[in-house]
Amino acid sequence: MNRLAVAEKVSPQSTGRRPARAAHLTRARMAMTLSTLAAALVVIASVATAFGSVHISLLRAVADHASPDYAILIGVRIPRVLMGAAVGAVLAAAGVALQALVRNPLAEGGILGISGGGAFGAIVAMVLCSRLPGVDELVPLAAFAAALISTGAVYRLAQLEGRLEPFTLLLVGVIFNAFWGAAIMLVNSVVNFYFTHSIIFWLMGSFEAPTYREVAMVATLGCAGFIFLMWHARDMNILSLGDGEAIELGVDVDGVRRAIFIATSVMIGAAVSVSGIISFVGLIVPHVLRIAFGADHRLLLPASLLAGAAFTVAADLLARTAIAPAELPVGAITALCGGPFFIYVLRREGRRALIR
Amino acid sequence: MKLAPVLLTLAIVTLLGGCNSYVHSARSSSGGQRIVSLAPSVTETLFALGAGDAVVGVSQYCDYPPSVRQLPRVGSFITPNIEAIAALRPTLVVGLATASDLREIRALRAMGIATLMVDDGSVAAIERSIMAIGDHIGRAGRAHELVRALRAQVEAVQLRLRDQPRRSVLMVVGHQPMVAVGRGTFLDELLTLADAANIAAASDQAWPRLSVEYIIASRPEVILDGQMGTDPSTPGSFWSKYPTIPAVQNHRVLGYPDDPTLHPGPRIGITLDQLARLIHPAAFSAGNTPERAP
Numbered sequence: 001m002n003r004l005a006v007a008e009k010v011s012p013q014s015t016g017r018r019p020a021r022a023a024h025l026t027r028a029r030m031a032m033t034l035s036t037l038a039a040a041l042v043v044i045a046s047v048a049t050a051f052g053s054v055h056i057s058l059l060r061a062v063a064d065h066a067s068p069d070y071a072i073l074i075g076v077r078i079p080r081v082l083m084g085a086a087v088g089a090v091l092a093a094a095g096v097a098l099q100a101l102v103r104n105p106l107a108e109g110g111i112l113g114i115s116g117g118g119a120f121g122a123i124v125a126m127v128l129c130s131r132l133p134g135v136d137e138l139v140p141l142a143a144f145a146a147a148l149i150s151t152g153a154v155y156r157l158a159q160l161e162g163r164l165e166p167f168t169l170l171l172v173g174v175i176f177n178a179f180w181g182a183a184i185m186l187v188n189s190v191v192n193f194y195f196t197h198s199i200i201f202w203l204m205g206s207f208e209a210p211t212y213r214e215v216a217m218v219a220t221l222g223c224a225g226f227i228f229l230m231w232h233a234r235d236m237n238i239l240s241l242g243d244g245e246a247i248e249l250g251v252d253v254d255g256v257r258r259a260i261f262i263a264t265s266v267m268i269g270a271a272v273s274v275s276g277i278i279s280f281v282g283l284i285v286p287h288v289l290r291i292a293f294g295a296d297h298r299l300l301l302p303a304s305l306l307a308g309a310a311f312t313v314a315a316d317l318l319a320r321t322a323i324a325p326a327e328l329p330v331g332a333i334t335a336l337c338g339g340p341f342f343i344y345v346l347r348r349e350g351r352r353a354l355i356r
Numbered sequence: 357m358k359l360a361p362v363l364l365t366l367a368i369v370t371l372l373g374g375c376n377s378y379v380h381s382a383r384s385s386s387g388g389q390r391i392v393s394l395a396p397s398v399t400e401t402l403f404a405l406g407a408g409d410a411v412v413g414v415s416q417y418c419d420y421p422p423s424v425r426q427l428p429r430v431g432s433f434i435t436p437n438i439e440a441i442a443a444l445r446p447t448l449v450v451g452l453a454t455a456s457d458l459r460e461i462r463a464l465r466a467m468g469i470a471t472l473m474v475d476d477g478s479v480a481a482i483e484r485s486i487m488a489i490g491d492h493i494g495r496a497g498r499a500h501e502l503v504r505a506l507r508a509q510v511e512a513v514q515l516r517l518r519d520q521p522r523r524s525v526l527m528v529v530g531h532q533p534m535v536a537v538g539r540g541t542f543l544d545e546l547l548t549l550a551d552a553a554n555i556a557a558a559s560d561q562a563w564p565r566l567s568v569e570y571i572i573a574s575r576p577e578v579i580l581d582g583q584m585g586t587d588p589s590t591p592g593s594f595w596s597k598y599p600t601i602p603a604v605q606n607h608r609v610l611g612y613p614d615d616p617t618l619h620p621g622p623r624i625g626i627t628l629d630q631l632a633r634l635i636h637p638a639a640f641s642a643g644n645t646p647e648r649a650p
Contacts, residue, residue, distance in 0.1 A: 052567070054567075068575065068600050071599070071601075075597060076569050076598075136531060136593070139532070197529070198530055201532055206533060208533055208565075208567075209531070209534070209594075211597065323561075324567065325559055327533070327566070329565075
């Protein structure tokens with residue numbers, strides 16, 4: 001009904017200098033954009049599967065299932081590429097939704113205290129249960145639970161008179177983020193010296209040795225959250241007009257905000273629980289795509305999903321190979337590569353494009 | 357959280373530090389020396405030299421011998437607490453040249469407190485630090501004996517291993533991340549002395565985060581896994597995902613205790629013996645008793 005009309009009204013204003021590109025979100029343009037990004041993802045994932053810290057023969061891997069090549073390809077490399085793709089996709093798509101939710105370009109899982117809570121839960125579980133046999137399985141569960149608890153607390157505290165205020169939400173989130181960071185440093189300074197590595201692991205993120213079960217967990221929760229977000233894509237477009245207009249247009253602003261916040265928390269919690277804090281993906285990918293393709297969430301959400309996956313898989317390829325046989329933390333790579341590129345795009349396109 | 361009681365205890369221990377020191381000075385028999393140690397290896401060395409009763413303060417990481425747990429804590433070797441140290445009125449502070457923040461050490465010197473910086477990064481450095489500490493506290497003879505005993509332990513292990521084949525070994529301290537014992541660490545030296553080829557030495561780093569791909573490709577015969585501890589019932593569930601690794605196939609994924617394994621200091625002879633037993637069990641079986649070379 002009139003929602004569609006509004007969504008189309010939003011797009012041309014949003015991209016400022018390039019009205020031609022965002023004139024209409026046609027099916028054809030959407031299909032073109034998404035299939036190009038999907039093709040890029042497939043190419044990058046294939047390269048990331050072919051190369052790694054050691055050279056393997058794909059032929060031998062396929063022919064001989066007892067060979068180390070097979071063990072590396074099936075047991076290590078493929079789950080790792082899949083995990084990178086799943087986590088990158090989830091973080092980027094959730095970033096888009098959070099930026100729409102608080103109407104602020106700085107929003108992402110880290111800033112709202114979701115990933116910090118998850119990392120703290122993981123670290124505490126690791127320190128307290130370091131000698132239990134099932135610690136490898138227990139830590140992700142603790143991280144996921146802690147991420148949701150942190151989110152719940154932020155959600156409760158950000159409510160003013162029964163409404164979820166974007167500004168309060170952002171402030172409470174920022175404070176929680178700083179609080180978890182300090183709590184992690186506190187743990188770091190009182191525990192055994194040898195835990196330092198593990199703590200940095202959670203702070204910088206990594207896709208080391210994931211299992212297919214973990215990949216399936218992130219993919220399932222990520223897909224569920226993503227479908228939910230897509231269902232609200234038009235509402236996100238309308239939210240960007242401002243609360244007043246959105247209410248006039250019949251959007252249950254508060255209900256939509258709650259729904260988006262819960263969905264993104266589950267998505268980010270799932271990602272953090274297996275990979276630690278991977279920064280910048282949820283920030284850079286949405287912004288770059290917004291500049292390139294416009295701010296219509298019906299395109300921006302799926303485009304971020306694909307581009308986030310491609311970017312993270314590429315960053316992890318670098319993390320695995322740069323100083324092989326040792327590894328770099330992938331979170332450091334995403335921040336180091338993403339930061340300057342982001343600034344470059346920002347300077348080139350002007351600030352106007354960023355703010356709807 | 358469990359943090360609160362820990363912090364409270366630390367705070368109380370630090371507060372009581374001043375009072376405790378009088379007690380210690382009263383029963384000190386080491387010629388009125390009052391020594392503060394800033395590292396576990398230094399504390400162990402002081403006790404091994406028989407100067408344990410002169411130690412009036414230790415770092416927060418010091419846990420051996422067990423009696424040091426009752427001593428006042430003065431921070432870690434990275435962040436020594438100058439006030440806590442000064443309150444103990446030490447005649448000597450011994451720290452690590454590699455780790456101590458020189459600013460804090462300079463401040464102690466400015467207060468007129470004697471300081472000694474040693475290095476515990478390699479077997480030779482550990483021997484040198486035993487000698488240096490011994491010289492400094494007037495126990496050079498005891499230090500000589502200690503170094504001789506250490507060398508005898510190394511020789512005894514090497515004698516056992518005379519006819520053993522070199523085994524490729526991976527030694528890790530944890531899985532997430534996969535931090536391995538790498539080149540240039542005292543543990544890498546001990547592995548070499550225990551007739552092992554450390555596969556992590558391919559990296560330039562002392563404690564590399566090794567990729568699982570590389571571990572599978574280099575096919576270690578023995579994996580020493582610190583995260584398993586010494587509990588033999590712990591299933592190596594993490595490693596069972598990678599069955600092509602010879603160590604996994606042949607059930608040679610073994611735990612080791614943090615203490616003394618990860619502690620440099622006068623007990624590295626014991627650590628070497630334990631590592632050698634894990635890597636070459638046949639050399640230590642009952643029927644295999646080497647005769648001492650003439």
